Amino acid sequence: MSRNQDLRSFISQVRKLGPKFYQSVSRSVKPQYESCVIQQKLAVQDRYPIVSFSKVSGSKRSMISNIFGSYDLLGLALGVSPGGDRSMVLKAFRERAENPFQPVYVSKNYAPVREVIETGDDVDLSSLPIVHHAEQDSGKYITAGVLIVKDPDSGVFNTGMYRHELKGKKELSCMFNPAHHAAHIYRRCRDLKKPMEAILFIGHHPAALIGSLSEGTINTSELDIMGGLMGEPLAVINGETVDLPVPAFAEIAIEGYLDPDSETSDGPFAEFTNYYGPAKDTVGLLNVTAITRRGDAIYHDLDPAHQEHNLANALSLESRVFDSVKTLVPSVSAVSVPVAGSCRFMTYVAIRKTVPGQGKSAGIAAISANPNLKTVIVVDADVDIYDDTRVLWALNTCCEADQDLTIIPYALGSHLNPSSYGEWRDKRGPMNTKMIFDATRPVSKSFEEPIFPPKEAWSRINLNDWLD
Template sequence: MNAPTPVRSLRDWLDRLSGDGRLAIARPGIGLRHEAAAVANRLDGRQASLFPQPGGHPGTIVSGLVSSRAWMAEALGTTQDRLVAHFQQAAAQPLPWHERNSAPAQEVVHREGLDILKLLPVPTLNEHDSGPYISAGLMISRDPETGLQNVAILRCQISGPDRIGVLVLPRHTDNFYRKAEAQGRGLEVALVVGVDPACLLASQAIVPLGHDELEIAGALTGQPLDVIKCLTNDVRVPANAEIVIEGRLLPEIREPEGPFGEFPQYYGERAKRHVMQVDAVTHRRDPIFHMIVGGGLEHLLLGAIPREATILATLQRSFPGVEDVHLSLGGVGRYHLYVRLRKKQEGEAKNVLLGAFAAHYDIKHAVVVDTDVDIHDPQEVEWAVSTRFQADRDLVVIPHAQGSKLDPSGREGVGAKMGLDATVLMDAPPMKFKRIRVPGEAEVDLDAVLAPGADWRAVIG
């Protein structure tokens, strides 16, 4: 099967989706408060959705751009079975971006009298969200000491005409912010909305500090990403972006943000968070605003695929028999990991389980299965657990371990981890775990053997 051609802008991807019926266009005027999100959720995984003039705003919203693995692979110019390996290679061999002097992202410039909700159709998503949120914005920040950039998707609450509440987790953006704050100044940032699928996926890469995810985006499509320097700071942003909000994360200031519907499909709590002061807004003519509905497929898959790539690479360094990993959607693309292992000796699966928990702290439950089990099919994994696992022999439990702070069953990010060794015992008799099979089943040509529309009474008479 030939790989498709990668896309390098949001508009190119919309053309691709529209060309074969994967883009649904709503009637003009769908409401910004819950209504657009409700429609997007109903179509989630089947069609992307485009909303002209939502809530009477002159802008346009789009959602559900990458709500299947197959779509993501297609957008990157690869195949679904190669998606994780493709991401691994891009993360290992990034391409430096190419800076331009002018770009579509700066066709229209606003610097005075800024009012975000008048400029952009920012929706309210889930029932108890505290208000309008930019949920699909890339927060691009710049190390104040080295100039190296970081890209992340952070939840951004519209708190005022030119003020945004931002949940900054203790990761790379926070590292840059603390350096700037120590110097008594704000951290220069840009919030970028409406980018191609490669930029979206690259933003979730789990890489060491100092790696610019925009370079991974270029590697994902096989061509250096075009960028442009912001007008009010030194941050570089994708040149073909739809919208760029330039500003600073203010030092020493925290204001209430939240609640907001998060990926575990519960609400992230309200608390005092970082604040972004907006200095300018630039955008394309007739910009398209990307909305990710919290807890939907787009949200889950964008987090799952980069994590799978990192976890697989981490495990394979110590366990060459690990062939594949999968973060299931039932585990919200973060908490449940399935591992396919070509086991060489007893006890190896338990070591793999321990390695999996060390590979990413979000992993809560892990299952290791043999190579005859399809880890992308939850029913297959459940079958392996039901027929190959014994709790008194094959269970690993680790209490009081670091986990996700968004897991409501934990306590401030501390909880238990459970591993299940659902592999076949190596000394088992050959027929004990032999899977049943009807010879020739896969080769049957149903069109050749079935008689559609036949009357059964006539047939047996």
């Protein structure tokens, strides 16, 4: 395995696979909407390549987007060849996440992210090709940066992706979902009257980025999972102006601190829900103390209202649901968080059911895996949960709502789900009503047999040999 995988090693790997996976745009694009519309037009044609923009007007930096555009791209990031069995991608994620590596500190002289160091008056975020993604967005947002912070109680590093509006030459907003670990750490810094130091790095191997989104306990450092997913320790150096590790092979690292007593606002912002998330009056403010980067740094953007946003989180959520269901129903065979359900609000779970009630138990375990989840559909193991058609078929043929639908109102949900509500039902808030559909067949009473193609003829007949 090659050492020090990074964004560039991934791009060159994907580029060799041709236009299905990699497209370049050499015409200059405006940072307002144009790169997103190109991605969105490709999506209408069911095309999800990485898109490389060599010129973005107003910036000297080139830009890449749609790194997480498809399950095939996620698989490639984890060493799985495209076009195969979809479940292999989750398998690869789980195997690698179970073998984490602690980061290793390398010499600053060998850290490409230190080729250029900008501090003091040289700091100017507007030199980056930060994109204005959608018409009603409040401004330009960094959408694919990974924020590294440190838990002041345990000293454990925490990472995640958050939206960051450009607020000035040296200022970015940070919008934390109150349920996320970063928000907890931010609140602790406020209690302790300490600034929260932060590194926001942009551009790295997608395995590292997916690892930064992994959903462990607050005492798990995602830096270790990033190494696990890459199959090699994450190489880091010390920050130039903050006491935090900086990934040495990142494209860009923005250093700074948040003072919880000095906040800003952000939004509206086009979200993964495919709605504009409402404006927030109080979000964190990152005061930038340094920007370090490669000489020819590539800026990584992500269109937040495109399926790449949802897919970035998909594997960590699937894995979380798998673990949760496995505890109650060990015969769980597959888990999927479909793009059709925004990859966060819905999950399909397949089990080998042997005991009455296991369908509902699997659903209860799945819904409790993550607060964003709103809908769970549990099916039998012979239903292909990577095919929405088959899952909806099972739902409509195996599930009767009066006995198989469980409704849990007033549970913690997603504050960005437009139908979410607060303790006063007529006001917006972070709660949703959860739905668990048990679409498994009974185990102890007779039920119609589902039809499957005859095995022998299916494997023998090759269409090329039969069609004129």
